[in-house]
Amino acid sequence: MGWLERWRRARAEAPGAPEGEGAAPPPAGEGAEPRGLSGWVEARAEKVVKKAYEIHAEDLEERARRVVSSVYEKTADDLEERAVRAMRRALEAEAGRIKEAIEHGVAVKRREVRWSLLVLIVSSLVYLALHWLTTRPDGP
């Protein structure tokens, strides 16, 4: 196959290729059919990216792990802090309610004691008055 024939084939497979380039470089694949300039560029780019990924994969993974771990730790601390705060607020509210209930009970008992004492005092005064009326010495 002459150079002219090869150029024609390459031009037929890659119509966008510039004309004055001559024959396109063979693809980097192992013994694959040449696919023109764009195919070669694509294969080359894929290879380069693959190689770059393989070189930096561990580093990238490590960095990603570190970032995720850091974010998780920050989020976990924040969540823990929020949970503790919410629980403390709930406990304080419950303690306040219990205290109010006890104070209310004491106030009710105090009122009951007050009314009982008042009743006893009034009845004692009434009995005292009756005693005085029944046993008073007769007036002139």
Added chain:
Amino acid sequence: MIEPYVYVRGVTMVLGAWWTVTGLRRTLQVARAWRDRLRFLGFEDRWWLHQVTRVVLRATVLDPLNLALLCLLLALWSLPLDAVAP
């Protein structure tokens, strides 16, 4: 022959004492029931007794008005009858 006023005063005092005793008994029963319900909180028995005593005192003699009424009642009950009608 017992005088009517002495009789009435005696009955009143006995009733007052009886109500006081039953009130204290009921208070202790309620406190014991609450102590059993809240046993998981781990309060000591002495602490419960202290709280009950505080509540009882706050409802009676630690309230100024109740203390005044109590003193007045005791003064009335301890009044000699001869002073009222010799």
